[in-house]
Amino acid sequence: MSHLSGKVAIVTGSSKGIGAGIAERLAADGAHVVVNYSRSAEDADVVVKRIVAAGGKAVAIKADISKPAKVQPLIDGALKAFGKLDILVNNAGVYKVDSLDTLTAESFDEHFHLNVRGLLLTTQAASRVLPAGGVVVNISSGLAKSPYPMVHVYCATKGAVDTLTRTLGMELGARNIRVVGIAPGFVTTEGNAESAKGMADFFIGKTPLGRVGQPKDIAAAVSYAVSEDAGWVTGSTIDVSGGMVF
Ligand SMILES: NC(=O)c1ccc[n+]([C@@H]2O[C@H](COP(=O)([O-])OP(=O)(O)OC[C@H]3O[C@@H](n4cnc5c(N)ncnc54)[C@H](OP(=O)(O)O)[C@@H]3O)[C@@H](O)[C@H]2O)c1
Numbered sequence: 707m708s709h710l711s712g713k714v715a716i717v718t719g720s721s722k723g724i725g726a727g728i729a730e731r732l733a734a735d736g737a738h739v740v741v742n743y744s745r746s747a748e749d750a751d752v753v754v755k756r757i758v759a760a761g762g763k764a765v766a767i768k769a770d771i772s773k774p775a776k777v778q779p780l781i782d783g784a785l786k787a788f789g790k791l792d793i794l795v796n797n798a799g800v801y802k803v804d805s806l807d808t809l810t811a812e813s814f815d816e817h818f819h820l821n822v823r824g825l826l827l828t829t830q831a832a833s834r835v836l837p838a839g840g841v842v843v844n845i846s847s848g849l850a851k852s853p854y855p856m857v858h859v860y861c862a863t864k865g866a867v868d869t870l871t872r873t874l875g876m877e878l879g880a881r882n883i884r885v886v887g888i889a890p891g892f893v894t895t896e897g898n899a900e901s902a903k904g905m906a907d908f909f910i911g912k913t914p915l916g917r918v919g920q921p922k923d924i925a926a927a928v929s930y931a932v933s934e935d936a937g938w939v940t941g942s943t944i945d946v947s948g949g950m951v952f
Pocket residue numbers: 718719720721722723724725742743744745746747769770771772773797798799800801820845846847848889890891892893894895896897898
């Protein structure tokens with residue numbers, strides 16, 4: 707379980723939910739991990755403490771990925787803490803219900819500023835220091851390829867993420883930096899607890915494997931994506947969804 711020994715990883719939005727699961731898994735795999743958050747300092751500290759208690763190394767760094775000026779300080783913070791950067795997991799994302807009737811320009815901007823612009827600018831800043839063999843993982847969603855009305859804007863952001871996974875993979879391949887997308891199905895997290903209340907049976911009904919996902923299901927796929935076993939995988943997005951389709 708130490709295939710990432712000597713590696714340094716940033717996981718954006720890892721104070722809770724899927725990101726916390728990814729941070730803990732990469733640390734268990736041997737990486738030194740930057741736990742990024744924008745508001746939840748206490749939650750980020752809890753994740754860091756869990757990693758340290760399990761024998762790993764981690765620091766929490768605050769940076770609102772939706773704000774372009776906050777991105778470079780996150781990369782600089784990782785370099786200051788651990789001296790280098792090998793892995794970037796673009797996980798921070800916002801999900802809101804937006805029917806055609808109720809969606810607003812503000813909600814559109816909130817989604818795109820974090821889920822798309824933030825992901826791209828963080829990758830740009832990271833790419834300047836990632837070495838050959840570095841890996842970028844973009845957390846997409848099953849809703850990119852199997853979209854659903856009522857979440858028009860969110861689905862569109864994740865479609866954009868899949869396109870960026872391909873274009874970034876094409877550009878960074880020449881430097882032997884891989885870019886891999888992971889598209890989760892429905893996973894119970896703090897972020898969707900309210901919007902998905904009472905809907906577990908609905909999601910389970912759309913999922914051939916008959917259960918909702920847990921952060922550790924997604925973390926296991928990220929662990930593979932950043933490993934040498936995935937050394938021939940780039941520019942593509944892997945579904946990790948129990949087979950969910952709408
Ligand atoms: N849960 C699902 O069913 C599901 C399915 C498919 C894809 N996904 C994707 O998986 C990713 C994680 O989802 P989740 O459900 O785990 O979310 P979550 O429980 O809401 O957690 C979101 C995390 O992102 C951080 N965050 C939010 N805004 C941020 C910002 N502007 N800058 C930096 N960090 C920020 C939050 O920290 P703060 O509280 O400090 O802001 C928190 O740590 C997202 O990209 C989401 O689209 C989720």
